[in-house]
Amino acid sequence: xxxxxxxxxxxxxxxxxxxxxxxxxxxxxxxxxxxxxxxxxxxxxxxxxxxxxxxxxxxxxxxxxxxxxxxxxxxxxxxxxxxxxxxxxxxxxxxxxxxxxxxxxxxxxxxxxxxxxxxxxxxxxxxxxxxxxxxxxxxxxxxxxxxxxxxxxxxxx
Amino acid sequence: xxxxxxxxxxxxxxxxxxxxxxxxxxxxxxxxxxxxxxxxxxxxxxxxxxxxxxxxxxxxxxxxxxxxxxxxxxxxxxxxxxxxxxxxxxxxxxxxxxxxxxxxxxxxxxxxxxxxxxxxxxxxxxxxxxxxxxxxxxxxxxxxxxxxxxxxxxxxxxxxxxxxxxxxxxxxxxxxxxxxxxxxxxxxxxxxxxxxxxxxxxxxxxxxxxxxxxxxxxxxxxxxxxxxxxxxxxxxxxxxxxxxxxxxxxxxxxxxxxxxxxxxxxxxxxxxxxxxxxxxxxxxxxxxxxxxxxxxxxxxxxxxxxxxxxxxxxxxxxxxxxxxxxxxxxxxxxxxxxxxxxxxxxxxxxxxxxxxxxxxxxxxxxxxxxxxxxxxxxxxxxxxxxxxxxxxxxxxxxxxxxxxxxxxxxxxxxxx
Numbered sequence: 001x002x003x004x005x006x007x008x009x010x011x012x013x014x015x016x017x018x019x020x021x022x023x024x025x026x027x028x029x030x031x032x033x034x035x036x037x038x039x040x041x042x043x044x045x046x047x048x049x050x051x052x053x054x055x056x057x058x059x060x061x062x063x064x065x066x067x068x069x070x071x072x073x074x075x076x077x078x079x080x081x082x083x084x085x086x087x088x089x090x091x092x093x094x095x096x097x098x099x100x101x102x103x104x105x106x107x108x109x110x111x112x113x114x115x116x117x118x119x120x121x122x123x124x125x126x127x128x129x130x131x132x133x134x135x136x137x138x139x140x141x142x143x144x145x146x147x148x149x150x151x152x153x154x155x156x157x
Numbered sequence: 158x159x160x161x162x163x164x165x166x167x168x169x170x171x172x173x174x175x176x177x178x179x180x181x182x183x184x185x186x187x188x189x190x191x192x193x194x195x196x197x198x199x200x201x202x203x204x205x206x207x208x209x210x211x212x213x214x215x216x217x218x219x220x221x222x223x224x225x226x227x228x229x230x231x232x233x234x235x236x237x238x239x240x241x242x243x244x245x246x247x248x249x250x251x252x253x254x255x256x257x258x259x260x261x262x263x264x265x266x267x268x269x270x271x272x273x274x275x276x277x278x279x280x281x282x283x284x285x286x287x288x289x290x291x292x293x294x295x296x297x298x299x300x301x302x303x304x305x306x307x308x309x310x311x312x313x314x315x316x317x318x319x320x321x322x323x324x325x326x327x328x329x330x331x332x333x334x335x336x337x338x339x340x341x342x343x344x345x346x347x348x349x350x351x352x353x354x355x356x357x358x359x360x361x362x363x364x365x366x367x368x369x370x371x372x373x374x375x376x377x378x379x380x381x382x383x384x385x386x387x388x389x390x391x392x393x394x395x396x397x398x399x400x401x402x403x404x405x406x407x408x409x410x411x412x413x414x415x416x417x418x419x420x421x422x423x424x425x426x427x428x429x430x431x432x433x434x435x436x437x438x439x440x441x442x443x444x445x446x447x448x449x450x451x452x453x454x455x456x457x458x459x460x461x462x463x464x465x466x467x468x469x470x471x472x473x474x475x476x477x478x479x480x481x482x483x484x485x486x487x488x489x490x491x492x493x494x495x496x497x498x499x500x501x502x503x504x505x506x507x508x509x510x511x512x513x514x515x516x517x518x519x520x521x522x523x524x525x526x527x528x529x530x531x532x533x534x535x536x537x538x539x540x541x542x543x544x545x546x547x548x549x550x551x552x553x554x555x556x557x558x559x560x561x562x563x564x565x566x567x568x569x570x571x572x573x
Binding site: 030031033034044046050058059060062063067068069073075076077078079080081082090091092094095098099100101102103104108109111112113114115117121122123125126127129130132133134135136137139140141143144145146147148149150152153156157 | 189193195213215217219222223229231233235243246247250252253259270271273274275276278280304305306323327328331333335351353355357363365366367379381383385392394396398400405406407410411412413414415416419426428432434439442444446450452456459461465467472473475477479483485489490492494496498499500507509510511513515517521527529531533534535546548550552554555556564
């Protein structure tokens with residue numbers, strides 16, 4: 001076994017042991033099933049810490065702050081914590097972008113919501129070739145299957 | 158989905174929509190309707206400046222919200238008013254329709270639904286469930302038919318199965334192991350294994366990430382990792398992403414062009430960079446992003462620098478400016494972007510708009526710039542239950558000489 005593999009294996013054991021040790025500590029915080037409705041919270045870009053504060057010992061609200069780039073980078077949060085999204089957002093909110101077949105792109109479906117900085121705004125038909133060349137993974141995540149790629153196929157075959 | 162099956166799904170959905178209120182008068186019920194009328198012009202074949210007028214209806218139902226048993230449905234339909242521009246396109250889609258059972262430690266769903274679990278970002282006709290064993294362990298699993306793949310061209314017998322096991326402590330860490338398998342009668346299209354992690358480290362540093370292993374090609378598809386920490390008043394989010402074309406993209410039946418192309422030729426993409434945020438007061442927000450792209454084939458490297466300044470007033474009012482520059486190794490990968498936007502909350506109404514300019518270093522179809530302007534406004538009626546919006550946009554860009562589009566939207570919400 002190579003030196004790197006041994007170090008990796010030891011790091012993994014240390015990580016798991018640390019995690020096991022952490023579970024012995026009690027936490028009093030329980031995630032509710034939904035957030036109380038406030039204003040049009042689920043429709044606007046909000047900062048959780050504004051009400052919850054920046055304490056991270058019970059629950060790290062800060063990582064869910066909807067920053068100016070949140071539309072682009074919420075993927076890792078959702079992969080682990082879809083139930084946190086569901087506290088404020090109905091599934092339809094997510095499905096306006098993440099769906100098998102959405103004929104109206106999100107920036108058109110919600111055209112007046114200029115504060116949400118949706119990806120396909122403006123000249124994106126022209127600009128998508130830059131993303132396609134430099135980071136096609138960003139296209140693939142939403143348009144990578146036969147149904148959702150229907151918008152790509154008239155030009156890309 | 159075949160047209161007949163689509164019709165059956167829609168009819169079932171509409172039947173539930175009408176039957177549920179009568180069947181359970183005391184059940185909490187929420188209905189949302191969004192009716193959209195669009196107008197734009199397109200050249201079709203030899204015919205120029207055709208006026209296109211599609212009407213859309215988005216319908217959502219939530220029955221039994223907050224109770225152990227509930228039903229949720231959402232879908233859209235389109236009708237062409239006086240033209241056949243979309244003749245060959247889908248006329249509607251049932252996005253989800255599922256019954257849900259939920260108690261303190263168990264959640265079950267049956268029907269069409271979206272599943273986001275580790276390596277899965279899928280829509281499935283089937284069942285999904287999650288069980289919290291105690292405060293440290295949970296297991297979720299799903300099984301059914303994938304909605305993204307058409308049963309046609311001799312392809313049949315599609316099946317999707319997967320799940321995620323999580324070892325976690327709320328507010329400290331979450332370590333997940335996820336799996337997804339998609340196969341038809343004749344082929345194994347996708348088999349993915351993923352490890353996701355988020356952990357709070359000393360110094361209030363949060364790290365999170367996802368690694369996927371493609372079990373069909375026996376290679377690492379993706380490594381995406383990021384950290385979040387504060388430096389004085391500035392919050393930083395450095396990130397690293399690496400994708401292996403052969404193992405991340407899929408060249409099989411369940412994929413599509415142009416992505417099948419990327420699954421060949423040993424392509425590899427690396428994206429590294431950071432975001433920085435500074436909030437000097439509650440009203441001001443500065444955001445900066447630097448992204449460096451490395452592509453091992455053909456196009457060389459590129460750097461994207463972007464900055465956004467936002468002025469906020471009473472939460473909903475926003476005024477912002479975004480500037481960006483993509484600087485690629487080659488001229489075809491260079492552009493500059495400027496965008497200004499506003500949203501004014503004027504209860505019971507609102508006004509919004511944005512103006513965008515993009516300049517391309519290498520002209521596209523002979524054009525080296527594009528302009529886009531949009532303006533919109535709306536008003537609420539009937540104690541916020543009805544919202545009417547009117548918006549329009551105009552653009553000049555490499556694809557359209559002069560493109561004007563208009564939209565009227567009526568959003569209605571009923572809740573009991």
